[in-house]
Amino acid sequence: QKEVEQNSGPLSVPEGAIASLNCTYSDRGSQSFFWYRQYSGKSPELIMSIYSNGDKEDGRFTAQLNKASQYVSLLIRDSQPSDSATYLCAVTYSGGGADGLTFGKGTHLIIQP
Amino acid sequence: DAGITQSPRHKVTETGTPVTLRCHQTENHRYMYWYRQDPGHGLRLIHYSYGVKDTDKGEVSDGYSVSRSKTEDFLLTLESATSSQTSVYFCAISESWTTQETQYFGPGTRLLVL
Numbered sequence: 270q271k272e273v274e275q276n277s278g279p280l281s282v283p284e285g286a287i288a289s290l291n292c293t294y295s296d297r298g299s300q301s302f303f304w305y306r307q308y309s310g311k312s313p314e315l316i317m318s319i320y321s322n323g324d325k326e327d328g329r330f331t332a333q334l335n336k337a338s339q340y341v342s343l344l345i346r347d348s349q350p351s352d353s354a355t356y357l358c359a360v361t362y363s364g365g366g367a368d369g370l371t372f373g374k375g376t377h378l379i380i381q382p
Numbered sequence: 383d384a385g386i387t388q389s390p391r392h393k394v395t396e397t398g399t400p401v402t403l404r405c406h407q408t409e410n411h412r413y414m415y416w417y418r419q420d421p422g423h424g425l426r427l428i429h430y431s432y433g434v435k436d437t438d439k440g441e442v443s444d445g446y447s448v449s450r451s452k453t454e455d456f457l458l459t460l461e462s463a464t465s466s467q468t469s470v471y472f473c474a475i476s477e478s479w480t481t482q483e484t485q486y487f488g489p490g491t492r493l494l495v496l
Contacts, residue, residue: 303484312472312487367413367430367479368440374424
């Protein structure tokens with residue numbers, strides 16, 4: 270059973286603080302992990318991908334992966350009101366082909382000015 | 383933005399009528415996907431294509447068919463629309479299906495079945 274779990278939120282964070290978004294997955298063999306941002310009424314856009322344990326930083330965004338705990342997170346530093354969106358976690362399952370990418374339901378993030 | 387367009391962007395139709403949604407890409411990517419997004423369910427794969435005339439079912443394929451006669455176009459057809467197919471439909475593309483391959487999404491089509 271492919272499962273990707275996220276807290277639906279809303280997660281409310283003050284402007285300038287660190288927003289922490291979490292995702293757990295069920296398949297230990299999963300290999301690739303993605304974070305997409307989706308503004309209301311818009312399509313998902315990729316913001317980060319991570320494939321190995323540890324941290325990956327890109328500007329204000331840091332993705333963290335812990336395969337032993339089957340846990341991936343996204344940190345947003347110096348949160349801005351423009352970061353308010355729904356964040357989707359996606360996982361590629363082991364043995365999956367083109368149908369192997371599974372999405373979580375998303376976490377709604379609100380940055381309060 | 384990846385060169386992906388979807389048409390129509392909005393559609394209202396009645397139960398029992400056929401509906402076709404079109405996805406067009408200018409990236410020459412081999413893989414194309416159709417997803418639906420519903421509150422409480424997230425994004426779910428309907429069908430995907432791995433080449434011209436090569437398609438396969440996804441998680442929620444019942445009631446849908448697809449066709450791909452050209453690399454750039456992927457059509458999704460609801461043979462007889464039902465109210466349960468009211469949703470937002472997204473097309474996505476990728477160069478390959480390898481586990482590290484990123485999917486890029488089109489702008490979406492909002493479909494309302496009355």
